[in-house]
Amino acid sequence: MMALHLAIAALLFLTATAAGKLVLARTGFNFYSKDEELAFSAATGFAGLSVFAMITGFAGLIYRPIFAAALAGIIIISRRQVLDITRYLFSGAAALVRNIKTPGYSPFEKLLAGIMLLAALFNLIFAYAPPTDTDSLLYHLGIPKLFIDYHRIIHLPENFLSYMPLSGEMIYTWGLILGGGLTAKLVSYLFTIMFPGMLLIFTRQYFGRRTALLAGAAFYLSLPAINAAGVANVDIMYAFFAFAAFWSIMKWIETHNQRWCLLSAVMAAISFTTKLSNAPLIICLAVTAILYVMRNKMPARLALNVILAFMVIPALIALPWFVRNFIHTGNPFPFFDIAAFGMKLHPMTAISGNYYSKPVGFGISATALSFFQIFLGNPVTAAGPTIIVFALPLIFLRNVDKKILFIAIFATAILATVFLILPYDKTCARYHFLAIALLYIVAAYGFERLSALLDARRILAAIFLAPLIFPGLAFSAYFGAKRIPLLTGLQSPGQYILSEYEWGNAEDLKMIDYLNKNVSRKSRVMFPGYFFVDPYYYSMRVVVAQPELLALSDINEVLNRLRNDKIDYIVMRKYYYTPSENGSYYENNYSSRLDMRWEIEDYVPAYFEKEHVEGAVTLYKIK
Structure with a gap:
């Protein structure tokens, strides 16, 4: 079965890349190499697939035959590109195997390549497992699964995360509708291959093969990247499009071709609507382009064109999502409090305010120490010491490559900006994937410069390799080995889900x-x-109880509300509640706004029928 799911995911990659290649050729783009063309084609094609899924979703056309027909149509229209890419990938793989045996590759380079290939294999096994992590179940797969069930993008007031722009989830919709959850997870896995691949191509083109291998291996073997390989999140996805946007602006600076500026704006827009916290990317790219125009005394209209491109294109791509929010809630941004304009937070967003709804601002408490925790903090979520060890010394070196300086300044700007505006998890590396990837390029360049200056190449190589092997490769092997029983059939999917499920216990399952x-x-x-319920594994619609319903004390009002909301069953999980001191209501363990003012057992069997019990979890049917 793995072969089938992987084949569907690979077909999506091939089709998207072929479509992107055709579009870029028709719109007059020129490339330095076939590899560069392949990277931009993949980004362009997947952006198109995302927009297609969004359009069909708002049109109520999310049906498997439509998506299958669209895929077949793209393959037919771009058949020459499909064949060209297929031949190029196979010939490139064969050439790599031949070349790596030649003396042209040093033992150190072969070791880096070998470590990455091993990690790719372990990560594949890690990825080929039913989704069990919270973000996938609640959000990245759970939401598009509901859209597929209803054949359209529906209003989900029970899940405030659905109010975010969902470009990444639209890509997962392709995997879910064509092959299911495992296919969607393997699409995510392929993004964890494509992004380091793009990083390798970029770095090799500007700084050489060895620096590229160093940068690619450092990123791919970082723990945040390894974690991303095994789950269906959108962090690598947004970074992939963000890197394409950054590379495009570099191409614009080199060629002065306005097409590259427009492509950068498109890629930035897809990245922004994949992960909202990446909004500073748009500003940083626009400022970079404007400063370049001013410094080189280029016509003022170019600066105006840049401003328009980075304002209009992201607005157009994000607009459908924000208009939908406004229609349903009266607030285009229900995840932020805009009370001054009469637009308030969604109730569930307010309840979980410690995590999602703090206003955007520049926190005074953000210290240098917490900033450095992005690299040296939690060993599972931090980027690791490589950047600190090999990038910082460049400050003290002369004749640093100007492109490296540009990359370092841009990466630092985007890192600091995202760090300042994030209302939570500021030090979590996955929110800074673009900056971290760019800084790994700087660190790889720093390693090369230090190796040339110091008579300690082996010591420096050992220092560079150490975090790649442990915890990098070691954790990749561990995560893969844990899933070998599932892969070999020694463990059933049900047993695996029971052991790894993050959203409940055996009784819930x-x-x-x-x-x-x-x-x-x-x-x-x-x-x-x-304030959440995991919709992924349920075949029916599941919703959370809203605060206004829980606050009612009159059973007739409760019943009227339940009927108006078309609720047929209630699942009570006692571990969420404890009786109040006077016994008049039930206190919620998470928020007083979820306190329950009516006791369901008091109205059995008059209004509710106790249908099934699993320990502390009870199912009631509404009569």
């Missing part, structure tokens, strides 16, 4: 199984107690 077997797919099940 048993209740999911009961609901899927005994409750109609057309039913709607409500879950009081928390």
Whole structure:
């Protein structure tokens, strides 16, 4: 089965790249090399697939035959590009195998390549498993799964994360609708191959093969990148498009061809609508282009064109999502508090305010120490010491390559800006993937310069390799080995989910199984107690209880609200609640706004029927 899911994911990659290659050829782009063309073609093609899924979603046309027909149509239209890319990839792989055996590759370079290939294999096994992580279940796969169930982009007031722009989830929609959750996860895995691949191509083109291998290996073997390989998140995805945007602006600076500026704006827009926290990228790119125009005394109209490109294109791509939010909530940005304009937070966003809804601002408490924790903090979420060790010494060296200086300044600017505006998880490396990837290029260049200056090449190589092997390769092997029983059939998917499921316990999984077997797919099940419910493994619609319903004390008002919301069942999870001191209501363990003012057991069997019990989890049917 892995071969089938991987084949579908690979076909999506091939089709997207072929479509992108055709579009770029028709619009007059020229490239330095075939590899460069391949990288930009993949980014352009996947941007197109994302926009296609968004359009069909708003049109109510999310059907497998439509997506399959679209895929077939793209293959037919771009058949020459499909064949050309296929031949190039196979011939390139064969040439790599031949060349790596020649004396032209040093033992150190062969070791770097070998470590990356081993990690790619382990990461593939890591990725080929049912989704169990919280973000995938609630958000990145859970939301598009509901869109597929309803054949359209629907309003999901029970999940405030659905109010974010969802360009990344639109790409996952292709994998889900054509092959299911495992295919979608392998699409994510391929992005973790494509992004380091783009990094390698870029770095080799500007700084040589050895520096490229160093930068690519350092990023690919970092723990945040390894973690991303095994889950269906959008962090590598947004970084992929962001890097394409950065590379495009460099191409514009080199060629003065306005097409590259427009492509940069498109890539930045897709990156921004894949991960909202990447909004500073648009500003940094526009400022970079404007400063270049001013420094070189170019016509003022070029600066105006840049401003328009980076304002209009991202606005057009993001607009459908924000208009949808405004229609449903009266606030285009329900994840931010804009009370001054009469637009307030979504209730569930407000409840979880410690995590998602703090206003954007420049936190005074952001210290240099916490900034450095991006690299030297939590060993699982931090980028590691390589950048600190090999990039910082360049400050004290002369004759540093101007392109390296440009990359370092841009990376530092985007890193600092995102760090300052993030309301939470400021030091988590996955929010800074673009800056970290660019800084790994700087670190690789720094390694080469230090190796040339100091008579300690082996010592420096050992220092560079150490974090790549441990924890990098070691954790990749560990995550892959954990899933070998599943891959070989010694462990069933159900057993695996039970052991790794992050959104509940065995009782919750048993209740999911009961609901899927005994409750109609057309039913709607409500879950009081928390501000999320995992929709991925349920065959019917599942929603969370809103605060205004839980606050009611009159059972007739409760029943009217349940009927108006078309709720058929309620699942009570007792571990979310404890009785109040006076016993008059139930206190929620997370927020007082989720306190429950009515006791469901008091109205059994008059209004509710206790249908099934799994430990502390009880299913009630509304009469």
